Amino acid sequence: MTHAKPLIIDTDPGVDDAVAIMLALASPEVELRAVTTVFGNVPLPRTTENAGRLLALCDRSDVPVGAGAARPLVHPQRERAEAWHGGDGLGGRAEALPAPIVEPDPRGAVGLMASVLRAAGEPVTIAPIGPLTNVALLLAVHPELAPRIDRIVMMGGALGAGNTSGVAEFNVHCDPEAAHRVLTQTDVPVTMVPLDLTLRCPASPEWLDELAAGGPRCAELAQVVVRYRAAYRTRYGIDAVALHDAVAVLEATVPGTLATKAMPMQVACDLGPARGATVAVPGADGAPVHVALDADPDPVLAEILARLLRLG
Numbered sequence: 001m002t003h004a005k006p007l008i009i010d011t012d013p014g015v016d017d018a019v020a021i022m023l024a025l026a027s028p029e030v031e032l033r034a035v036t037t038v039f040g041n042v043p044l045p046r047t048t049e050n051a052g053r054l055l056a057l058c059d060r061s062d063v064p065v066g067a068g069a070a071r072p073l074v075h076p077q078r079e080r081a082e083a084w085h086g087g088d089g090l091g092g093r094a095e096a097l098p099a100p101i102v103e104p105d106p107r108g109a110v111g112l113m114a115s116v117l118r119a120a121g122e123p124v125t126i127a128p129i130g131p132l133t134n135v136a137l138l139l140a141v142h143p144e145l146a147p148r149i150d151r152i153v154m155m156g157g158a159l160g161a162g163n164t165s166g167v168a169e170f171n172v173h174c175d176p177e178a179a180h181r182v183l184t185q186t187d188v189p190v191t192m193v194p195l196d197l198t199l200r201c202p203a204s205p206e207w208l209d210e211l212a213a214g215g216p217r218c219a220e221l222a223q224v225v226v227r228y229r230a231a232y233r234t235r236y237g238i239d240a241v242a243l244h245d246a247v248a249v250l251e252a253t254v255p256g257t258l259a260t261k262a263m264p265m266q267v268a269c270d271l272g273p274a275r276g277a278t279v280a281v282p283g284a285d286g287a288p289v290h291v292a293l294d295a296d297p298d299p300v301l302a303e304i305l306a307r308l309l310r311l312g
């Protein structure tokens with residue numbers, strides 16, 4: 001049995017967040033110590049409730065949920081993502097999932113992350129798969145805990161075209177200032193899993209059919225994905241879905257799954273049309289970010305499915 005490394009997922013569930021959370025729960029290489037929630041795809045009360053429902057679905061209500069930021073650090077959130085994730089954030093299936101069994105942790109997202117970091121016997125991986133507000137706040141409020149973070153593996157950003165504007169990816173677009181704070185700090189290594197890669201790893205209809213036939217938990221997750229799949233057909237004209245967050249969490253779980261290139265990154269934080277763009281700035285100050293730019297999609301998707309099927 002391999003040693004399970006401690007993991008925190010910071011999330012805005014969210015359909016692909018749901019896949020990512022269940023992937024972590026099905027992976028023996030990591031021990032999910034906390035789920036912290038943030039505004040994003042849908043408002044914070046919903047993302048927090050959805051996290052509790054997903055943990056209840058997997059009989060893992062032992063994992064604490066801490067609610068975090070309800071809005072960005074500086075400027076109001078411009079876009080939400082109900083068109084993709086449904087008004088409830090889980091493709092209209094939130095009420096079909098078990099109700100959360102435990103209340104959100106009274107320490108809140110930043111307090112819970114700090115407690116997990118202090119209690120862990122080794123540095124903890126943090127996987128932000130929503131806006132980076134909570135992680136930026138953690139680094140600002142508890143700089144003394146940076147050595148207790150092994151690395152940050154974030155889903156977000158785009159070197160090429162964005163999905164929320166021509167140049168901005170949703171998680172970064174939600175809170176560019178928070179993303180800039182995380183990407184330009186030099187205390188904790190950051191791996192960035194951008195849209196450029198996640199869009200190249202779509203789950204096929206066959207993949208979704210196998211998930212649906214994988215047992216009651218997998219069947220429920222497949223139901224959560226139905227609306228997201230319809231949105232891809234409508235918006236992109238393709239019958240496949242990008243499970244952005246699951247690709248990032250697979251990298252957090254199995255380091256080295258994705259091929260990365262080190263480059264200093266900055267975020268456009270002005271209020272103009274490029275707001276939220278993530279830009280590689282060769283020679284800029286700050287530690288280089290490990291940007292995931294390549295992977296073989298087939299083994300990545302196969303690995304995600306094989307793990308999810310363990311949940312039954």
Ligand code: RIB
Nearest residue numbers: 014016017129170171244
């Ligand atoms: O751009 C994709 C990201 O935005 C994913 O995290 C998805 O859940 C949405 O939050």
Ligand code: CA
Nearest residue numbers: 014017129130
């Ligand atoms: Ca997300």
